[in-house]
Amino acid sequence: MEVGQMQRQWMGYMKSLFMEGFLDGQFLQLQQLQDENNPEFVVEVVSLFFEDSERILKDLSFAVDQQSVDFKKIDAHVHQFKGSSASIGAQRVKNACIAFRNFCEEQNIDACRSCLQQVKQEYIHVKNKLETLLRLEQQIVAAGGSIPMMEWN
Amino acid sequence: MGMAKDNQFHVLAVDDSIIDRMLIERLLKTSSFQVTAVDSATKALKFLGLVEDVASEIHQDVDVNLIITDYCMPGMTGYDLLRKVKESKSFKDIPVVIMSSENVPSRINRCLEEGAEEFFLKPVQQSDVNKLKPHLLKSRVKEEQEQPINN
Numbered sequence: 487m488e489v490g491q492m493q494r495q496w497m498g499y500m501k502s503l504f505m506e507g508f509l510d511g512q513f514l515q516l517q518q519l520q521d522e523n524n525p526e527f528v529v530e531v532v533s534l535f536f537e538d539s540e541r542i543l544k545d546l547s548f549a550v551d552q553q554s555v556d557f558k559k560i561d562a563h564v565h566q567f568k569g570s571s572a573s574i575g576a577q578r579v580k581n582a583c584i585a586f587r588n589f590c591e592e593q594n595i596d597a598c599r600s601c602l603q604q605v606k607q608e609y610i611h612v613k614n615k616l617e618t619l620l621r622l623e624q625q626i627v628a629a630g631g632s633i634p635m636m637e638w639n
Numbered sequence: 640m641g642m643a644k645d646n647q648f649h650v651l652a653v654d655d656s657i658i659d660r661m662l663i664e665r666l667l668k669t670s671s672f673q674v675t676a677v678d679s680a681t682k683a684l685k686f687l688g689l690v691e692d693v694a695s696e697i698h699q700d701v702d703v704n705l706i707i708t709d710y711c712m713p714g715m716t717g718y719d720l721l722r723k724v725k726e727s728k729s730f731k732d733i734p735v736v737i738m739s740s741e742n743v744p745s746r747i748n749r750c751l752e753e754g755a756e757e758f759f760l761k762p763v764q765q766s767d768v769n770k771l772k773p774h775l776l777k778s779r780v781k782e783e784q785e786q787p788i789n790n
Contacts, residue, residue, distance in 0.1 A: 519662075519665045519666065519669060519765075524665065530661070531658060531662065534657055534658055534661060535658055538656075538658060565740075566656065569659065569761065570656060570659070573762045
């Protein structure tokens with residue numbers, strides 16, 4: 487595949503991620519912060535997000551499984567996850583976290599357990615999407631092309 | 640290691656989130672700021688030389704032109720850090736900016752009343768960071784006016 491085709495494929499994929507709500511404008515901000523001096527910025531932030539998310543999900547599973555549930559602690563973890571997903575532009579994960587926090591406030595453990603599953607699912611979804619996107623970017627760069635600038639209004 | 644490079648402004652960024660630290664550092668560096676990023680208010684105070692049990696404020700060679708801190712942090716909050724900075728002899732004139740993921744008017748007002756220059760809602764944008772230069776230039780002019788002429 488030649489570079490132009492790859493770039494068009496990338497644009498199509500990005501557009502779909504936005505249309506389906508997986509990503510929001512914040513992700514574009516990340517792309518804009520990447521330049522020739524920091525060509526790996528997006529990959530680095532996203533990798534960090536994956537690592538951090540996995541840690542938080544582990545902590546959340548532990549907290550939710552306790553005999554005596556500490557809702558404050560659960561809420562603190564979800565707050566963290568909401569923050570990091572918002573910073574990346576992972577909109578659906580962020581929204582799932584917002585819903586989760588509401589149930590923490592209500593101290594509804596069953597709803598919390600269900601929310602945790604939701605958040606996990608959304609995270610896995612966006613992780614797969616981002617990995618695919620970044621792979622496409624790698625291919626473009628390897629073929630000597632550059633990653634198009636996208637605008638989303 | 641606390642010296643400002645040439646005429647570059649040195650910003651101390653404080654955030655317990657590793658991702659937000661990375662983001663704010665990149666945003667600040669894009670604006671040509673020199674950045675020191677730490678993950679807690681306690682570390683920030685240590686960096687400035689404002690340690691609890693030491694009566695005098697050491698580390699006179701630390702040259703920080705602005706502090707930007709997250710509000711919600713475990714242990715000491717950004718608000719506590721703001722207060723400590725504003726209460727200190729050596730650092731009260733350093734502009735402090737607060738960041739928060741939560742839009743709570745009472746929180747915002749508290750911070751502004753305590754002396755914060757700006758309150759940014761997270762995720763912080765380039766347009767927010769662009770608001771910092773005027774505060775820094777104002778501080779620098781003030782600093783220069785207060786210096787005895789020693790060329």
